[in-house]
Amino acid sequence: MTALSRLFAAYPSIFAAGSLYKNMQVSHSKEIANFHIVGINYKKTDAAIRGLYAINPAQYQQLLEHARTVQLDDLFVLSTCNRTELYGFADSPQDLLDLLSRETHGDRAQLGELAYSKSGEEAIRHLYQVGTGLDSQILGDYEIIGQIRNAAKFAKAQQCLGSFLERLVNSVLQVSKLIKTETGLSKGTVSVAFATVRMLERHCPDIRHKKIVLLGVGKIGRNTCKNMIEYLGVKEVTLINRTLQVAADFAGQHGLRYAPYENMVSEMQAADVVLVASNAPEPTVLASHFHQSSPKLIIDLSIPFNVESAVGDLEHVTLVNVDELSKVQDETLQNRLGEVPKALAIIDEHMAEFLYWYKMRKHAVVLKAVKDKLQEIHTREIQQQKNGSGYKVEDMEEVSSRIIQKMINLMAGKVRKETDKSDLYIAMINDIFETGVKQD
Structure with missing residues (x-):
């Protein structure tokens, strides 16, 4: 992680002044740690039980409508003959389980006992493995990817698919296609x-x-x-x-x-x-x-x-x-087992790319907030100069000096206020602006 990343990610309060702090605040519920998947599948339940928790289109519509009323607006449901899973952002996996049990015919207590949940990067990896047939009841079953595409498309039409989930689903679709063409995981006829x-x-x-x-x-x-x-x-x-x-x-x-x-x-x-x-x-x-x-x-x-x-x-x-x-x-199934390591390697590569995009997106939000703050200071100083008597173009040098000094004062004030972090702040600022100053 770069010094800039550490500064903004670990101590965003260094620039917490006025509108900058307001702009830098990001919804905590959309942190990757709050991305969850809950569900049941063939591994622990038989078809009769799975049927109790299957989601048909009408139930899917109702689930998404209710989700919005409880401030859950970035999720989708995958319901097939082998699984029913709910992916999305929430404070806790229990919030998603409550949604699932509310719209299905099964017992809430039974669902709590049978359901599994995964969070953060583990949940992301799970979707990759589901979408590529690695988690299917019949290894390499390629039909699942179309079901994921349709499930996400339905959620997007209901305005319940945010940029994170849309990007993730698109990455899973891409990886599924790569695995199908570059490995033998889906070769032969097994479905x-x-x-x-x-x-x-x-x-x-x-x-x-x-x-x-x-x-x-x-x-x-x-x-x-x-x-x-x-x-x-x-x-x-x-x-x-x-x-x-x-x-x-x-x-x-x-x-x-x-x-x-x-x-x-x-x-x-x-x-x-x-x-x-x-x-x-x-x-x-x-x-x-x-x-x-x-x-x-x-x-x-x-x-x-x-x-x-x-x-x-x-x-x-x-x-x-x-x-x-x-x-x-079928003998095809045995041949597919040998292709699993290749498929996992492709997943690892593209999951790393997705996580890099996610981290850079977070940085972009902070950097934009910094840019907005600088623009705010710049505009205010120019306006003050214009309002004064005898405004001249050569006065821009004085205005620029004031802008620079205000930014220095902003950072210095934060360093003085939080003395326990002052050395870290100064080291990072020194690194960010590449001053060349050697510090003991």
Whole structure:
């Protein structure tokens, strides 16, 4: 750290006079030590519990609106099938936990027991590792970065994403792209969608001849369907979506069949395999739908679960959820483990750059305050000279001398007032202005 940095960061009060002190004050809540992440993920909770704390768009909107009322206005929520995390500035991680529990269906006490929190640089590193797939349930899962981008974009649209978080998210996006192109961490095909393909291969060797229903044609549903077509060669897939046109458009692109949402039960009963990726707030696929149906495999890709747990109790139905899918191993996964050190090195490099930007930004605030103070003194002295009788251009020399003397008096006064720090102040001033004076 330079002498200038030490002076302004450790003892900003050396220039604390009038408007300078006011301008130099920075919101304490935006100090890096007050940047936190709180959340739950697959490491400590199963999919059923995670579903209780999942945040849908309506809840996200409400959370941000309430956050502003309690002076929390720089944060975003990441809610996926594997985690729900809240990133932002607050006096304490507990403030963020309170926000999370307020908008979700889970118990506050349970959340306190299950949740983790990280602060400062540890929280920053966590976001880098999440965004690059290092913290994913399936190592190297690249879909997470799009979810982070969308979560931050939503918060920004609600004016709840400050310059720190926006810069951090952009850095994470950049690092994720670098790791994808410069390492093998995301090479091969390993994702929840592909794990579904592996599961279907194991349970249904003759999958090409099975009738499949896909309920929900969102991103996960589309990716899963594309993987089934590409890797399994399936053709008998019926798409069902609440918005019929979405299903119709996707079906038209891939030569598939679609049906209206009102026909969901009859279509599922006639199917051999049902994939559920509907992301409804509560189960829409019920045990009563299958009491008289033929045997079938049902895979629930949704968080919270969209398939009633009682479906799994039916003897003729096999029910699989996202946690079970994550256990599907592939040789690609082992290859990715060898790429982790390379990914961590890239994160270290870019995190250091981000932290340097953060520190320089803090210095820039102080330096601007100093500049403003000098400008204030300069303007006042010029105005006083103009107000006097007989103002002349040659009087500028006298004005300049007074400005210099006022700055010397300002610093000298602070040195005299805080005698216990006077030696440090003088040493730093000497260093800053490079006077060449040798001090004993």
